[in-house]
Amino acid sequence: MDLRVLGWRYENIRGGLRDVSISLDSSPGRWTLIQMPNGTGKTTTMSLLRAVFSGEALTPQEVYDLRAADITETGLFELRMSVNNKPFRIQLRLDFKNRTHQYWTARSEVRSGGLEEGISLPKELKRLLSRDFTRLFVFDGELAKEIRTVGKDRAANAIRILYRLDHLDMLNIKVGRLVEEQQQRSAAISTATERRGVARGKRQYETVVTRRTALETEQKELQKRRKEMEGRKTTVAALISGRIDQDEALRKRKEQLERERQNIDLSLLEAGHQGMSSLRVPAKIHPGIQQRLVALGGKLTHLKLPKTISVEFFKELAEQQDCVCGRPVTELIKRAILERAENYLAEDQILVINQMKAALRESSADPEEFTRVATQLASILRQLRLNTTAHDQLELERVEAGDTELEHLRQENQQLERDLDTTAQKIEKLTTRDPARQRALSASSENNIPLCDIEVKRCQEKLATATNTLRFVLQSECVKTLVSKISALAQLRLTERVRIATNEKLAQIVPSESLRVSRIGGALELESRQLSSKTGVSEGQSLAVAYAFLTSLLTEAPYKLPFIVDSPAVSLDTAVRRDVGDLIPELFDQMIMFVISSEREGFADAFYQREGVRYITLWRDGEDVTQAREGLEYFRSFHQREGTE
Amino acid sequence: MASPLYPELENAITEILSSANDQTREFRQRLRKLIENATLGNFTDDDVREVIELAVVDEELED
Numbered sequence: 001m002d003l004r005v006l007g008w009r010y011e012n013i014r015g016g017l018r019d020v021s022i023s024l025d026s027s028p029g030r031w032t033l034i035q036m037p038n039g040t041g042k043t044t045t046m047s048l049l050r051a052v053f054s055g056e057a058l059t060p061q062e063v064y065d066l067r068a069a070d071i072t073e074t075g076l077f078e079l080r081m082s083v084n085n086k087p088f089r090i091q092l093r094l095d096f097k098n099r100t101h102q103y104w105t106a107r108s109e110v111r112s113g114g115l116e117e118g119i120s121l122p123k124e125l126k127r128l129l130s131r132d133f134t135r136l137f138v139f140d141g142e143l144a145k146e147i148r149t150v151g152k153d154r155a156a157n158a159i160r161i162l163y164r165l166d167h168l169d170m171l172n173i174k175v176g177r178l179v180e181e182q183q184q185r186s187a188a189i190s191t192a193t194e195r196r197g198v199a200r201g202k203r204q205y206e207t208v209v210t211r212r213t214a215l216e217t218e219q220k221e222l223q224k225r226r227k228e229m230e231g232r233k234t235t236v237a238a239l240i241s242g243r244i245d246q247d248e249a250l251r252k253r254k255e256q257l258e259r260e261r262q263n264i265d266l267s268l269l270e271a272g273h274q275g276m277s278s279l280r281v282p283a284k285i286h287p288g289i290q291q292r293l294v295a296l297g298g299k300l301t302h303l304k305l306p307k308t309i310s311v312e313f314f315k316e317l318a319e320q321q322d323c324v325c326g327r328p329v330t331e332l333i334k335r336a337i338l339e340r341a342e343n344y345l346a347e348d349q350i351l352v353i354n355q356m357k358a359a360l361r362e363s364s365a366d367p368e369e370f371t372r373v374a375t376q377l378a379s380i381l382r383q384l385r386l387n388t389t390a391h392d393q394l395e396l397e398r399v400e401a402g403d404t405e406l407e408h409l410r411q412e413n414q415q416l417e418r419d420l421d422t423t424a425q426k427i428e429k430l431t432t433r434d435p436a437r438q439r440a441l442s443a444s445s446e447n448n449i450p451l452c453d454i455e456v457k458r459c460q461e462k463l464a465t466a467t468n469t470l471r472f473v474l475q476s477e478c479v480k481t482l483v484s485k486i487s488a489l490a491q492l493r494l495t496e497r498v499r500i501a502t503n504e505k506l507a508q509i510v511p512s513e514s515l516r517v518s519r520i521g522g523a524l525e526l527e528s529r530q531l532s533s534k535t536g537v538s539e540g541q542s543l544a545v546a547y548a549f550l551t552s553l554l555t556e557a558p559y560k561l562p563f564i565v566d567s568p569a570v571s572l573d574t575a576v577r578r579d580v581g582d583l584i585p586e587l588f589d590q591m592i593m594f595v596i597s598s599e600r601e602g603f604a605d606a607f608y609q610r611e612g613v614r615y616i617t618l619w620r621d622g623e624d625v626t627q628a629r630e631g632l633e634y635f636r637s638f639h640q641r642e643g644t645e
Numbered sequence: 646m647a648s649p650l651y652p653e654l655e656n657a658i659t660e661i662l663s664s665a666n667d668q669t670r671e672f673r674q675r676l677r678k679l680i681e682n683a684t685l686g687n688f689t690d691d692d693v694r695e696v697i698e699l700a701v702v703d704e705e706l707e708d
Contacts, residue, residue, distance in 0.1 A: 124686050163651065164684040171683040174693050467704070475700035478668075482661055482676065489657035497653060558651060 001125060002560040004082045004590050008049070012068040012075035012094075015041025016626035022616060024592075031585055032592045032614040033604055035635055040618050040626050042594045046138060046566050048077045052090050052103070054134040055119040055126075060099035067096040083122055090119055128559060133161055136550060139565040144546035147524050155520050155549065159494050162557045168487040172480045179476045182469055189465040198466045205459040208445070212452045219430045219449065226423045233416045236409050243398060243406040250394050257391050264384050271377045278370035287367035297360025310350055314341035495520045501552035502545075509544045509579045517545070524549060540572045547580060551587040562590040569603035570596065581606035608632070650681055672699040 007024045010017035017040075024032055036042040044066065051058060066075060075094040080087070089106040105120040119126065135143050136158055147154045160166050245251045283290040318337040323329050329337070345353075399407045429441045433450045437443075445455035502517050502524075518527040524545065547568075554561060568584070569577040581603040585591060595604050607613045615635035618628050629638075650658070658680055662673045675696045682688045 127686070163654070165654075167684045167686060168680065170686075171680070171688070171693070174688075174690070175697065178690060178694055178697065471702060471704055472697065474702035474704065475697045478700040478702055479676065479697050482665060483680065485661045486654070486657045486680065489661060490654040493653040493657060556651070 001122070001558070002082075002084055002589075003125065003562065004560075005562050005564070005592060006080040006082055006087070008045075008080065009076070009078045010041075010045075011077075012072045012096075013041065013044060013048070013077060014066055014068055015039065015044050016068070016620045016624050017041045017044070018068055018625055020618070020626055020628050022628060024614060029612045029614045030588075030590060031607060031610065031612065032590075032616065033607060033635065034592065034594050035596070035604075035615070035617045035638065036594055037596060037619060040620060042566055042596075045594070046564070048092065049079065049564060050131070050134045050138045052077065052079045052092050052119075053129050053138060054131045055103055055129075056131045058101050063094055063099045063101050064096055066094055073097045083125060088121060089115075090121075091115065125559075128161060130161070133158065136162075137554060137561045137563050139546075139550065139563065139568075144542045147546060147549060153523070155524050156491075156495070158553060159498060159520070160491060162553060162559060163490070163494055164558060165487050165491055165494075168483050172483050175476050175480050175483075179473055182472050186465045186469040189462055195470065198463070198470050201459070201463040201466050205456075205463045208452065208455050208459050211446065212449070212456050215430060215447070215449050215452055219427065222423055222427050222430070226420060226427070229416050229420050229423065233413065233420065236413045236416065240395060240406060240409050240413065243403055243409065244394055247398060247401075250398060254391070254394055257387055257394070261384075261387050261391075264380060264387055267380045268377075268384065271373060271380055275370070275373045275377055278373050281365055283363045283365040283367060284369040285367075286370070290363055290365065290367045293360050293363040297357055297363065300357045301361060310347045311341045311344045312347055314338070314344060497556075498549070498552045501556075502548045505548035505551060505583060506544065508583055509548060510541065510576055515541055515545065517549070540576060543571055544576060544580065547584060551584060555587045560589055562592060563588040564592040564594075566594045567596055567599060568593050569599045572603075574602045577602040578606065585610070608636070650684065654680075654684070668701055669699065672696070672701065675699055 005024060007022050009021040010019070012018055022034070036045075048066075050056070068075065073096055075096060077092045077094070079090050081090075082088070086107070091104040091106075093102045093104060095101065102117065103119045104115040104117055106115045107120055121129070132154070143154065147158075160169075241254070244254050278284045283293060314337050317323065318329065318334045318341070320329055323333070327333075395406060395410055399410065425441075428437065429443055429447060430449055432438055432441065432443065432448065438448060438451065441448075443451060445451040499517050499520050506515050506517070516527050517524050519525040526545065550563070554563065563584075569580060572580055577599075585607070613632075614630070615632045616628060616630050617635050617638045618626055619638065620626050658677050662668075662677060665673065679688060679692055679696050682692065
């Protein structure tokens with residue numbers, strides 16, 4: 001990403017900057033020297049550039065202090081720049097009266113080309129241009145001290161941000177958020193996402209599967225036992241029948257009772273069918289029900305229900321030019337009609353309701369039919385009971401006559417009936433799916449196969465969710481660990497590269513002082529034969545270290561940034577100044593340097609022989625208004641003139 | 646296409662991923678691509694999730 005400054009403009013800013021425009025052209029030269037004598041707004045310009053790059057919020061007092069004069073009500077600072085060759089204009093609008101400010105941006109992507117509120121730089125660049133980071137390239141002299149102050153972390157942070165290692169921190173934050181989302185989703189099913197919890201879930205699942213197998217085995221055993229008992233019961237019944245047949249009179253009575261029983265069974269079947277048919281016609285159940293159905297049909301007819309127009313009517317209406325009320329059907333009305341048409345019944349639905357109405361109205365049936373069938377059923381059941389008792393009586397008479405074998409057979413038969421009944425109950429409890437029967441039999445997943453199946457499924461789902469979540473957590477940890485290791489190793493290597501490059505530059509700038517960066521931790525740590533502690537570093541040395549570090553940091557970075565510096569050589573010795581003047585200009589694609597007269601010797605004059613240098617001079621005229629003029633001759637003559645004053 | 650990474654990051658990725666020899670080749674390739682895209686601020690939740698799900702982990706449970 002390539003950022004270049006194209007120029008800026010002041011309106012009513014302190015330092016006499018009432019209407020001054022600095023233009024570096026759409027293709028700015030590599031170096032710009034701006035000569036601004038003290039009091040013409042050099043420090044103010046640096047502060048405004050930092051503010052506009054970073055979009056920092058100014059305090060009401062800071063806004064007020066920027067005014068050109070007490071009577072000035074508004075002011076403006078506008079920065080023009082290009083980002084990857086696309087032009088941007090950022091304005092800082094100042095309201096001195098209300099002590100407020102606003103940022104506005106104009107960019108080529110906005111079709112109208114107009115201004116929009118706020119700073120609308122590319123996201124990537126906006127993230128980079130924090131207040132602290134901006135101080136690295138709109139160089140703040142204070143930073144020269146801070147990058148050597150342990151605890152400020154300026155040096156290490158600058159490397160991380162500039163080389164996009166903070167993006168890897170953001171990647172790890174994203175991984176963490178995805179884990180949280182996964183855990184929240186699975187929490188509804190299982191909260192067990194750690195190894196121990198998942199192991200517990202696995203044991204629960206295995207227990208319930210084992211129980212399901214045991215219940216199935218029990219069901220099979222009961223069914224087998226029932227089959228055996230039913231077989232034996234048939235045998236016992238045949239043996240009992242054989243015992244009775246040994247007495248001729250009893251045999252005849254038995255055959256008579258059996259014929260009667262066949263007729264009873266047939267009658268019972270017929271009456272049962274008839275009863276079920278009657279139940280399906282509500283009008284046949286009771287005269288009261290029939291009355292109410294006919295009344296409901298009459299009411300629907302009387303009220304003309306369903307009282308609705310069909311959806312088809314509205315769809316046709318939407319296609320008409322005029323509504324039934326005479327008003328024109330516009331596009332808006334057409335859309336509204338079509339949307340609301342869906343609230344009405346379709347013609348086929350209305351037809352069904354009308355058929356129901358007709359059926360209700362015509363509900364005619366014999367309302368006494370079900371009562372008659374029920375009475376008939378009760379009578380047949382009575383006959384059945386009498387027949388069974390009579391048959392039992394035959395067996396008792398035979399037993400009383402001394403047939404002990406029959407007596408034993410009868411006892412065995414009764415026992416078989418009790419056992420079959422108990423077995424049937426057990427099977428029902430094991431297998432019933434009817435919730436009402438399950439409740440009545442106190443069935444649970446411990447003793448009912450369908451309920452146990454539900455429990456198996458629940459435990460399975462719970463275990464799968466917990467296992468998947470656990471796997472995702474472990475996988476995420478793996479990714480985070482690898483990303484952190486990569487980030488740490490890259491930072492270590494970058495830091496070392498920047499440290500070596502810094503020392504190479506220091507060796508060029510201050511060869512005689514053996515000033516070296518021994519380590520870049522949070523801050524720059526220095527070593528020198530002449531230094532006993534960091535407090536022993538002179539201002540010039542401090543600046544030399546800062547330049548060496550910043551040029552090493554910025555020149556190889558993925559972002560191409562301008563280097564803007566105020567009084568770059570003022571605190572350097574003349575010899576060092578010449579070295580800095582020779583070294584630094586080659587390191588940046590764009591340098592903007594604010595200089596004062598005392599920097600002419602050794603620094604500014606080193607540029608006079610270079611090609612592609614822009615020279616601008618700002619000064620205050622007789623009316624205390626700052627003026628700007630471009631050109632080397634004026635720069636030099638003004639420089640000379642100021643020097644002779 | 647040339648990698649958008651600078652040598653220090655490129656080498657760190659190669660070195661660390663080479664040592665992760667319990668991971669599959671696909672995981673290592675996808676994680677490298679994800680890091681490349683992340684340094685450009687260009688990745689989606691799905692990109693991250695897909696790479697996570699490729700990681701090989703030991704799921705042995707504790708009793």
